[in-house]
Amino acid sequence: MKVTDEALMLFHDGELDAEQARAVRVGRLHHADVTARLETLTTLGDAVRRWAADTGVDAAAERRTAERRQGRRRLLGVGATVLVAALGLPFALLSHGRAGAGSAPRDLATSTREGPLAASGPVAVETVDFGVRPGAVFLVEGEAQSETTVIWLSDASAGPKTL
Amino acid sequence: MRVPARRPSNVWRRRAWFFAVWLLASVAGARPVTLEANDSGGAEPVLELLVLHATHAKRGIDPSLRGLPELTKQPFAAFDSYAVLERTRLPLSPGSRSTRRLPNGRWLGAELLTMDKDGAVRFAASISEPGGSAFLPLLEVRARPGQHFIVAGQSYKSGILVLVLTLVR
Numbered sequence: 001m002k003v004t005d006e007a008l009m010l011f012h013d014g015e016l017d018a019e020q021a022r023a024v025r026v027g028r029l030h031h032a033d034v035t036a037r038l039e040t041l042t043t044l045g046d047a048v049r050r051w052a053a054d055t056g057v058d059a060a061a062e063r064r065t066a067e068r069r070q071g072r073r074r075l076l077g078v079g080a081t082v083l084v085a086a087l088g089l090p091f092a093l094l095s096h097g098r099a100g101a102g103s104a105p106r107d108l109a110t111s112t113r114e115g116p117l118a119a120s121g122p123v124a125v126e127t128v129d130f131g132v133r134p135g136a137v138f139l140v141e142g143e144a145q146s147e148t149t150v151i152w153l154s155d156a157s158a159g160p161k162t163l
Numbered sequence: 164m165r166v167p168a169r170r171p172s173n174v175w176r177r178r179a180w181f182f183a184v185w186l187l188a189s190v191a192g193a194r195p196v197t198l199e200a201n202d203s204g205g206a207e208p209v210l211e212l213l214v215l216h217a218t219h220a221k222r223g224i225d226p227s228l229r230g231l232p233e234l235t236k237q238p239f240a241a242f243d244s245y246a247v248l249e250r251t252r253l254p255l256s257p258g259s260r261s262t263r264r265l266p267n268g269r270w271l272g273a274e275l276l277t278m279d280k281d282g283a284v285r286f287a288a289s290i291s292e293p294g295g296s297a298f299l300p301l302l303e304v305r306a307r308p309g310q311h312f313i314v315a316g317q318s319y320k321s322g323i324l325v326l327v328l329t330l331v332r
Binding site for chain 1: 177230231232233236237238239258259260272274285287288289290291295296297298299300301302303304305306310311312313314315316317318323
């Protein structure tokens, strides 16, 4: 899996959504160069912050100005979308009446990835990505009636007796 | 009248930043940060890895595993023999991955994510194929010192590997 430079920068800034951030974290665990590139971003970020402090650049003010500008653009875009939607609504309603099966919801994609399982036992499994193989997370009774978290991996060559 | 210069958008700013990063990385050169497993003896959290081999060899459970009653419960009870293959420790550090080669040739990696004030530790683990592709791409867990969990199911010599991971400190 290739982690793009833009994705790394967004990850570094905490701007990736959960799924993309997980992909970057997977990259970090399996490819040392991803960690090295992230370290470089951190080093550079620290250098930029030092430079901003030395030269008196107010990063917060710059960011606020940029956000205001972006907000105005977004408002304009929303306004244009609403206008187009209002103009196209009668046509959409007409076509919807003829749509039939086309309006049925799409099937949900199947995935072996699990969401947060924070309350799943003594050791909380927060994220698990089994990749292309199926897997399971469950609890087994352990010592002194406590429960132990088990992550079971299905190894294709292990045969049906493994679980 | 002075016309203010148009500022680059966020996208262009990012691209400029990427170029600077690329330039810096090219000069500095990427360095691998993978660490081999060893006990550093410092204050950083340490993960103890116990590698067990579960088989149908009718040899019973190794006496040193009496503290793991889980092995007598399903689905572990489906195997009648448990032998200790290896016991080692992996230090957990933020931003660097400790790795350990498993008996089946795959690699177990672990990396510290955060340490909470209440003593709990969040860390990520993964298992890679010898060629580098992911077998278990990502596992993120939150544990307290003394707690353990089990990663099992990989095939190995007519049985499976059972990895018992304990957060030592």
